[in-house]
Amino acid sequence: MSPLVIYNTLTRRKETFVPLVPGRAGIYVCGPTVYDFIHVGNARTFAVFDLVVRWLRASGYEVTYVRNITDVDDKILDRARERGEPIGAFTERTVAAFVEDCERLNLLAPDREPRATRYIGPMLELIERLESKGLAYRGANGDVFFSVHDFPGYGKLSRKNLADLRAGERVAVEAAKRDPLDFVLWKAAKPGEPSWPSAFGAGRPGWHIECSAMSGRELGATFDIHGGGWDLQFPHHENEIAQSEGANAEPFVNYWMHAAFLNMGDEKMSKSLGNFFTAREVLDRLDPVQGGEQLRFFLLRGHYRSELAFTPELLEDAGNALRGLYTALREVPAARSPVDWSHPIAARFRDAMNDDFDTPVAFAALHELRAEVNRTRSGALSGLLRALGGTIGFLQRDPEAFLKGGVTLDVDALVAERSAAKKAKDYARADAIRAQLDASGIVLEDKPGGATEWRKK
Numbered sequence: 001m002s003p004l005v006i007y008n009t010l011t012r013r014k015e016t017f018v019p020l021v022p023g024r025a026g027i028y029v030c031g032p033t034v035y036d037f038i039h040v041g042n043a044r045t046f047a048v049f050d051l052v053v054r055w056l057r058a059s060g061y062e063v064t065y066v067r068n069i070t071d072v073d074d075k076i077l078d079r080a081r082e083r084g085e086p087i088g089a090f091t092e093r094t095v096a097a098f099v100e101d102c103e104r105l106n107l108l109a110p111d112r113e114p115r116a117t118r119y120i121g122p123m124l125e126l127i128e129r130l131e132s133k134g135l136a137y138r139g140a141n142g143d144v145f146f147s148v149h150d151f152p153g154y155g156k157l158s159r160k161n162l163a164d165l166r167a168g169e170r171v172a173v174e175a176a177k178r179d180p181l182d183f184v185l186w187k188a189a190k191p192g193e194p195s196w197p198s199a200f201g202a203g204r205p206g207w208h209i210e211c212s213a214m215s216g217r218e219l220g221a222t223f224d225i226h227g228g229g230w231d232l233q234f235p236h237h238e239n240e241i242a243q244s245e246g247a248n249a250e251p252f253v254n255y256w257m258h259a260a261f262l263n264m265g266d267e268k269m270s271k272s273l274g275n276f277f278t279a280r281e282v283l284d285r286l287d288p289v290q291g292g293e294q295l296r297f298f299l300l301r302g303h304y305r306s307e308l309a310f311t312p313e314l315l316e317d318a319g320n321a322l323r324g325l326y327t328a329l330r331e332v333p334a335a336r337s338p339v340d341w342s343h344p345i346a347a348r349f350r351d352a353m354n355d356d357f358d359t360p361v362a363f364a365a366l367h368e369l370r371a372e373v374n375r376t377r378s379g380a381l382s383g384l385l386r387a388l389g390g391t392i393g394f395l396q397r398d399p400e401a402f403l404k405g406g407v408t409l410d411v412d413a414l415v416a417e418r419s420a421a422k423k424a425k426d427y428a429r430a431d432a433i434r435a436q437l438d439a440s441g442i443v444l445e446d447k448p449g450g451a452t453e454w455r456k457k
């Protein structure tokens with residue numbers, strides 16, 4: 001049987017997974033900054049690590065899965081201020097929305113979900129330790145900074161060196177810092193912002209220190225796997241390494257994993273570019289019964305280290321493939337049994353998943369099995385299909401109910417029919433369609449130029 005190998009961003013190599021404690025795995029994933037709904041790009045990263053956790057568990061590991069919530073930062077403060085809402089109430093709502101989106105996508109809840117504002121003490125302890133080791137200093141503006149040139153390994157994850165960074169990136173020189181690459185650990189309090197008392201004066205934490213403190217508290221100074229999106233390698237994860245290894249003088253993380261971007265066209269989907277869809281608006285347009293599993297299937301069909309394009313066609317295609325698998329389960333009722341790993345297709349599936357979570361090959365094995373189920377009409381093979389899907393959180397719904405779906409209205413077709421009716425001056429028909437859609441909770445918005453958009457109420 002092939003052992004699990006993981007591509008480690010730190011070494012740029014696939015390595016056999018050897019946990020610190022045999023049979024156990026500790027994993028920390030950088031979670032959302034809760035200032036808005038997550039977009040489908042964020043959802044991809046969270047779905048990837050959900051897959052990793054599920055596969056580790058299916059492989060027999062006892063997993064501790066930690067994913068944090070960043071609930072204090074500039075964007076959160078700005079949004080709460082714009083809305084005239086207290087920060088705590090605002091983040092309660094955004095956290096609840098995030099949990100709801102994760103549930104709709106069938107993502108496992110982490111075992112621990114630390115929130116930054118509840119770990120200020122551990123953060124301050126860490127900063128004090130860094131200061132006592134000469135790795136942190138107080139700037140002229142009252143902020144506390146990490147001194148990167150005093151940490152010898154700086155740049156080892158992102159393979160950047162300080163000279164290139166200084167030359168290559170136009171890092172603004174700030175009078176308060178000794179070196180433009182130094183990053184903030186503690187921000188001095190400003191009027192109207194939340195702050196906590198500390199030996200460095202009242203203030204609030206920088207973003208990077210949160211993850212060093214929370215991961216250390218929940219998983220120990222050294223742990224197995226740390227994950228996040230591709231963009232977090234630098235500076236976020238580089239800075240986490242500097243803080244944690246600077247303070248503890250022992251290795252921080254054994255396996256670094258990064259999920260590639262979900263793109264719109266050639267660009268990363270991102271809030272700042274404005275080229276994004278929230279996970280919930282995408283889910284709202286899919287079948288309410290099938291949509292969550294369909295979107296998750298779409299997000300995981302490509303390999304997690306390959307970029308993925310978000311297009312309606314690919315999303316639809318994922319739905320068709322998934323329905324194909326469920327159709328086999330409906331046609332041939334599945335016997336309930338654990339996975340028979342001695343079956344050659346099961347072994348191929350396992351080998352693929354063990355090869356750095358190679359989902360394209362693993363899903364190809366499922367489709368092959370579907371064809372075998374259809375050919376042989378074997379309940380045992382149908383059961384194997386269901387059980388294999390189950391190892392990574394798919395195919396667990398009742399096939400009949402899944403395939404029936406939830407939407408009986410073809411909204412796009414009705415919208416098109418209404419436009420045609422309007423053009424033909426058949427306003428009675430157009431109004432009737434609007435009323436029918438309205439009764440089903442769908443609101444139409446007629447745009448200048450004749451186009452009509454729709455959304456759920």
Ligand code: AMP
Nearest residue numbers: 032033041042045228229261262268269
């Ligand atoms: P944020 O809330 O912006 O800190 O992002 C949460 C997570 O989503 C981080 O791990 C990001 O790296 C990840 N992420 C952001 N944009 C994308 C994208 N377009 N594709 C995949 N992951 C992303």
Ligand code: ZN
Nearest residue numbers: 030031211236
């Ligand atoms: Zn982080």
